[in-house]
Each structure stands twice: as structure tokens, then as C-alpha cells.
Amino acid sequence: MRATNDELLKAVELALAGEWNAAHNLVQQHENDATAAWIHAVLHKVEGDLGNARYWYQRADQMKHVADEPREELAGIQVELTMN
Numbered sequence: 257m258r259a260t261n262d263e264l265l266k267a268v269e270l271a272l273a274g275e276w277n278a279a280h281n282l283v284q285q286h287e288n289d290a291t292a293a294w295i296h297a298v299l300h301k302v303e304g305d306l307g308n309a310r311y312w313y314q315r316a317d318q319m320k321h322v323a324d325e326p327r328e329e330l331a332g333i334q335v336e337l338t339m340n
Contacts, residue, residue, distance in 0.1 A: 259286035261337050267295050268334045272327065276302060287315075294318045295333060302326045 263282060270279035280299050286292035297312035301322075313319050321329055 259283075259289040259292045261340055264289075264291050264295065265334065265337050267292070268330050268337070271295065271299060271302070271330050272334075290316045290318075291333065291337070294321070295330070297321075298326050298329050298333070 263286070267279045267282040270276075270282065276299060279295070283292040283296045283299065287296075293312050293316035297309045297316055297318065298321075300306075300309035300312060303309075310319075310322060313322050324332075
């Protein structure tokens with residue numbers, strides 16, 4: 257099932273608020289959605305689990321962002337979601 261923009265925006269907002277577990281629980285429900293996978297990657301980067309983060313970056317086809325600063329990256333995802 258594809259995640260809605262509202263669900264993905266909520267996950268980003270939770271992540272930016274430091275609510276890692278809540279954000280993670282939300283994106284895990286949408287493992288086949290590319291944007292959810294991208295958010296999932298950032299969450300694992302924040303956690304320090306870089307191997308898992310790389311896996312999710314690959315699933316999201318967003319390897320170009322693997323070295324990005326997480327808060328800026330989440331803000332960028334937020335902008336993309338609000339433009340759709």
C-alpha cells in the first residue's frame with residue numbers, strides 16, 4: 257500500500273521533533289513506498305545504523321543523499337511532499 261503525503265509528512269514532522277520511534281513505526285507500515293523508504297533511511301542514519309540506512313537508500317533510489325545532514329535532508333523531503 258502506498259503511503260499518503262499526509263502520513264509521510266507526519267513521519268517527517270515526528271523525526272524532526274526527535275520522535276524517532278514514532279516516525280520509524282509509521283514508515284515501516286509502507287515499506288514499498290519510495291519516499292517512506294527514503295525517510296526510513298534517514299532515520300537509520302540518525303540512529304547511527306549506516307548499513308541499514310544504506311539498504312533503505314538503495315530501496316528508495318536515493319543513494320545520492322547518503323552523506324547529507326539528516327535534519328536538512330528531512331526538511332528537503334518535507335518540501336518535496338508539500339509540493340506534490
